[in-house]
Amino acid sequence: MYEEQVCEVEEIVGRNNDWRLRTLNLIASENVMSNRARKVMGSDFTHRYAEGHPGERYYQGTEYIDEVEAEVKKYVKALFNCAHSEVRPVSGTNANEAVFSRFVRPNIAVLVNSTPGGGHISHHRAGSVGKFTQHILEFPLTPDGYHTDVEKALDLIHRHTSRWTKFPLKVLILGKSLFLFPEPVRELASICREKDIILIYDAAHILGLIAGKAFQDALTEGADILVASTHKTFPGPQRGLILSNMPGNLWQRIDRGAFPGSSSNHHLDTLPPLAITLYEMLEFGEAYARQIVKNAKALGKNLDAHGFKVEAKEFGYTETHQIAVDVSGFGGGALVSVKLKDNDIILNMNLLPFESVERSVNPAGIRIGVQEMTRFGMKEKEMEYIADLMKECIMDGKTVKEEVTAFRKKFQRIEYSFDDRPCRFD
Numbered sequence: 001m002y003e004e005q006v007c008e009v010e011e012i013v014g015r016n017n018d019w020r021l022r023t024l025n026l027i028a029s030e031n032v033m034s035n036r037a038r039k040v041m042g043s044d045f046t047h048r049y050a051e052g053h054p055g056e057r058y059y060q061g062t063e064y065i066d067e068v069e070a071e072v073k074k075y076v077k078a079l080f081n082c083a084h085s086e087v088r089p090v091s092g093t094n095a096n097e098a099v100f101s102r103f104v105r106p107n108i109a110v111l112v113n114s115t116p117g118g119g120h121i122s123h124h125r126a127g128s129v130g131k132f133t134q135h136i137l138e139f140p141l142t143p144d145g146y147h148t149d150v151e152k153a154l155d156l157i158h159r160h161t162s163r164w165t166k167f168p169l170k171v172l173i174l175g176k177s178l179f180l181f182p183e184p185v186r187e188l189a190s191i192c193r194e195k196d197i198i199l200i201y202d203a204a205h206i207l208g209l210i211a212g213k214a215f216q217d218a219l220t221e222g223a224d225i226l227v228a229s230t231h232k233t234f235p236g237p238q239r240g241l242i243l244s245n246m247p248g249n250l251w252q253r254i255d256r257g258a259f260p261g262s263s264s265n266h267h268l269d270t271l272p273p274l275a276i277t278l279y280e281m282l283e284f285g286e287a288y289a290r291q292i293v294k295n296a297k298a299l300g301k302n303l304d305a306h307g308f309k310v311e312a313k314e315f316g317y318t319e320t321h322q323i324a325v326d327v328s329g330f331g332g333g334a335l336v337s338v339k340l341k342d343n344d345i346i347l348n349m350n351l352l353p354f355e356s357v358e359r360s361v362n363p364a365g366i367r368i369g370v371q372e373m374t375r376f377g378m379k380e381k382e383m384e385y386i387a388d389l390m391k392e393c394i395m396d397g398k399t400v401k402e403e404v405t406a407f408r409k410k411f412q413r414i415e416y417s418f419d420d421r422p423c424r425f426d
């Protein structure tokens with residue numbers, strides 16, 4: 001009776017797959033896995049449970065899963081050069097929750113990046129942090145909006161750790177969703193140690209850049225804990241990670257935060273592709289991350305040359321995979337992102353620093369990420385062409401869909417992977 005509907009679902013998925021290969025995806029929080037990583041999805045792992053750690057499971061029958069999970073833990077530590085790795089969170093938000101639930105209490109204050117300042121919703125009152133405390137302070141920004149005002153931040157930390165403070169500042173969360181420049185980890189690490197504040201660094205967006213040594217290594221710079229997603233600049237399956245060099249007794253808290261605190265089973269289908277992506281990043285990560293940053297800068301420069309208001313121009317636009325553009329002169333982020341999508345150029349509208357949160361439905365900005373198109377092999381020359389297409393679409397009001405399809409056709413192979421090398425068991 002429902003056979004028709006089954007076909008329909010299959011057809012919808014097929015249509016999406018075909019369409020996506022014709023589009024320029026510039027969503028900064030997404031990426032594509034290699035074919036070899038995808039090939040190990042949908043295996044029998046999908047059906048199984050594996051609570052606890054490899055070798056210490058509650059259920060029987062997990063031997064092969066244990067092998068893969070132990071490899072993932074080992075190579076995550078090797079890639080990020082750290083003592084502890086928690087690989088069970090099923091997303092960045094889930095990783096955040098596992099950590100926040102252990103360190104954030106109702107009687108303490110937390111210092112975070114504001115939403116217009118680039119902070120993620122999980123850091124805020126409406127998100128994960130807000131479940132554990134209502135005392136949420138925001139980092140002061142420099143006038144350009146893309147850097148923390150360190151002097152003012154230090155002053156704020158002193159004030160909120162004084163003897164008379166009712167809700168002492170005990171947790172600091174760096175890292176952003178609109179993330180163009182390094183965070184002041186070194187500048188704030190010593191005061192955090194002195195005042196007994198846990199310094200958490202949310203690397204959801206830039207994990208792949210850290211893996212490729214193209215961005216600040218927050219743990220080396222003094223962060224206590226690094227949380228991340230594994231599917232933005234790190235081109236893996238949708239999961240989360242927690243990394244740290246903290247003493248074992250504190251790490252135990254996170255271990256329990258991950259399981260049983262915020263998950264039981266941990267979506268085992270995505271574990272083998274994570275292992276494969278890790279090996280890809282160990283082998284090709286540096287070349288990939290370097291090219292991502294070069295491409296983002298090139299796109300910023302070319303959009304600027306066309307007359308777009310690219311943010312942070314005086315700082316070279318960006319040091320990550322992202323750029324931000326003020327499109328208020330073209331009707332705002334909502335209109336511009338829809339116009340581009342109608343031409344198969346996909347990105348998201350975004351609040352810019354100092355805009356009010358109420359403007360979220362039509363903010364001044366768009367956020368652009370180049371990590372996915374870089375994975376398909378695009379370089380600076382292609383960024384120049386993407387800027388031309390965006391100019392024609394937004395400034396000249398032209399339809400560029402056919403040009404997008406023709407251009408994208410030339411970039412179908414997933415680079416920085418082992419896709420072109422057959423498996424010896426095939």
Ligand SMILES: Cc1ncc(COP(=O)(O)O)c(C=O)c1O
Nearest residue numbers: 029091092093120176177204229
């Ligand atoms: C800074 C930051 N942290 C956490 C997350 C949440 O990650 P996930 O979507 O994997 O839950 C995001 C998502 O974009 C993010 O930008």
